[in-house]
Amino acid sequence: MTKVAVQFTLNDEEQNEFVDSGSTLLAVLRGKLGLYSTKAGCHQGSCGACTVIIDGEPRLSCLTLAQRCTGRMITTIEGLTRDGALHPLQQAFMEGFAAQCGFCTPGMILAAKSLLDRNQSPSRDDVIDAISGNICRCTGYEPIIAAVLAAAEQMRAEMKKSA
Amino acid sequence: MEYRKDYFTDARREDLTEVGVTRRRSDVLGHVTGKTQYYADRNFAGLLHLKMVRSPHHHARIKSIDTSKALKVPGVLRVLTAKDVPQNIYTILCLIQVEPNDEPVLAFDKVRYRGEQVAAVLADSEVAARAGAGRVKVVYEELPAVFDVEEALKPGAPLVNEYHGRNYFTYEGHHCRRVRFGNVDEGLAAADHVIEEMYQSSPIEHAPTETTGCIVVPDQNDRYTCYSNTQALYFTLAVGGGFGGKVDVITEPIAFLSAMLTKRPVKYEYTREEEMQVSSPRAAERIYIKDGLSRDGRILARKVRLYVDAGAYSRHSPYGTTKAAAHMPGPYTIPHVSVDCHCVYTNRTPSSAMRGFGVTIGDFALEVQMDKLARLIGMDPMEFRILNAYRDGDMKAHHKQVEGAALIECVKAASDLAHWPLAERCKAMSSEKREA
Numbered sequence: 001m002t003k004v005a006v007q008f009t010l011n012d013e014e015q016n017e018f019v020d021s022g023s024t025l026l027a028v029l030r031g032k033l034g035l036y037s038t039k040a041g042c043h044q045g046s047c048g049a050c051t052v053i054i055d056g057e058p059r060l061s062c063l064t065l066a067q068r069c070t071g072r073m074i075t076t077i078e079g080l081t082r083d084g085a086l087h088p089l090q091q092a093f094m095e096g097f098a099a100q101c102g103f104c105t106p107g108m109i110l111a112a113k114s115l116l117d118r119n120q121s122p123s124r125d126d127v128i129d130a131i132s133g134n135i136c137r138c139t140g141y142e143p144i145i146a147a148v149l150a151a152a153e154q155m156r157a158e159m160k161k162s163a
Numbered sequence: 164m165e166y167r168k169d170y171f172t173d174a175r176r177e178d179l180t181e182v183g184v185t186r187r188r189s190d191v192l193g194h195v196t197g198k199t200q201y202y203a204d205r206n207f208a209g210l211l212h213l214k215m216v217r218s219p220h221h222h223a224r225i226k227s228i229d230t231s232k233a234l235k236v237p238g239v240l241r242v243l244t245a246k247d248v249p250q251n252i253y254t255i256l257c258l259i260q261v262e263p264n265d266e267p268v269l270a271f272d273k274v275r276y277r278g279e280q281v282a283a284v285l286a287d288s289e290v291a292a293r294a295g296a297g298r299v300k301v302v303y304e305e306l307p308a309v310f311d312v313e314e315a316l317k318p319g320a321p322l323v324n325e326y327h328g329r330n331y332f333t334y335e336g337h338h339c340r341r342v343r344f345g346n347v348d349e350g351l352a353a354a355d356h357v358i359e360e361m362y363q364s365s366p367i368e369h370a371p372t373e374t375t376g377c378i379v380v381p382d383q384n385d386r387y388t389c390y391s392n393t394q395a396l397y398f399t400l401a402v403g404g405g406f407g408g409k410v411d412v413i414t415e416p417i418a419f420l421s422a423m424l425t426k427r428p429v430k431y432e433y434t435r436e437e438e439m440q441v442s443s444p445r446a447a448e449r450i451y452i453k454d455g456l457s458r459d460g461r462i463l464a465r466k467v468r469l470y471v472d473a474g475a476y477s478r479h480s481p482y483g484t485t486k487a488a489a490h491m492p493g494p495y496t497i498p499h500v501s502v503d504c505h506c507v508y509t510n511r512t513p514s515s516a517m518r519g520f521g522v523t524i525g526d527f528a529l530e531v532q533m534d535k536l537a538r539l540i541g542m543d544p545m546e547f548r549i550l551n552a553y554r555d556g557d558m559k560a561h562h563k564q565v566e567g568a569a570l571i572e573c574v575k576a577a578s579d580l581a582h583w584p585l586a587e588r589c590k591a592m593s594s595e596k597r598e599a
Contacts, residue, residue, distance in 0.1 A: 037197025102194025103403030
């Protein structure tokens, strides 16, 4: 199979890889880079478990060709934890029972992070819209929505304090 | 049967406050950091991918299987058929007397449902495995199929599963699981009203976000490690949603055999389409309830005929049907009860466990029926339930004494929350004792 060179920034680190032509970003993250936090639920772009952030936007890595990612900035959930400290979203998901089986959680948190990076004061409807591409089958959406809103509030409070 | 612990000792303590309180899960740090390791979150050198060739027919005889073209696909290592399976026929619940073995690992004489496993293609890559599966040539001769539980029990219906010889599971020599209490015909004869209704459900798929699968890895000395998301062994390990849908053990046997024959790690993972088509759903049920009711609101007799659609194979349905029987006639004290629960084989996807299987659909039927009965005699449906609710010390239809009853208290609490005006006489009633 033809190999192609791809180069992108993954969680603030440069990555240079030769990948099979036509392989998805999901396959490269899991199979080649060993980053298993990105989950495969459907391989057809309908469940959102494979969501990553590409250049600030939530993207389905199962439908994204790896070779199209050259020059892009990619964030997986590993990129959220700085020096061992959890992101407020991760903290809020823990405290509010917003993760039950945990399979949809990385994608869900990344979809929410992409929202909070763009909009520091989202409404409930904004949150619902942001996670509408992510299917959860056990936790239920209410604790997830509440956790995202709680994290947004926490982040606003922290910004106020540091200002 | 004796329980080791009396579950109801503390049931009525006033200081129980856990319900409604959020507790942090012990495994949640792994979930929010993406470090929780699910079965597929690992890689092995030399990993083979297994792709299943499935039956396109609901019921058909297998005339021939030609694997030669599949073996020519670059990357395809081997194609397994029934001939490669030394112990082909099995069933999951043999340890709790669900017998006989009735399901093949790989079909050989015929297929009994659409999507049944026929041949396993093993290849270096998923792409090659898929291409190989598309080149296995299976010739079928279609057979008449049956999809309805009552049709399946009629004389002359196509025989679904030869291991049972009939289209139903046999319970200790009986054609169905039965409950008998009092004399139901006498109860019905004494009633002011007799009402019979039919209820029916469709199969329900669990649709977990993580599909069913496993990886089997050869270790030293003919030992193997199986990384699996089955719920059958460990209910508490990392599973990306189960809900009972992963309690069957379907991917593991053929993955094990593949690893044994190739001496390489083998991964068998359902696609989303396979999860929807072949992973076992909650059984469809059809339930007939015939009730005898007195004018003053007492249920005198309840006669239930319940059909569980097991699909083509037993899996957990004979057990689920027993649960359905034990659950009837619902949480009500009824002096005359007769229950016949049939576990029926059809040419549909085998059904199995799902959250309260054998119970949930029965509850839907019973509670709709309760509303209909209450309406029939013009009684408030909450009052009607409280009036007929079982109390501690009552005998249930399957001859076990009631303990820890709380239905009356639950209906009262629900009425309070809904601002539903309860009849005065209900307020004095309690599950703990029967008023004079």
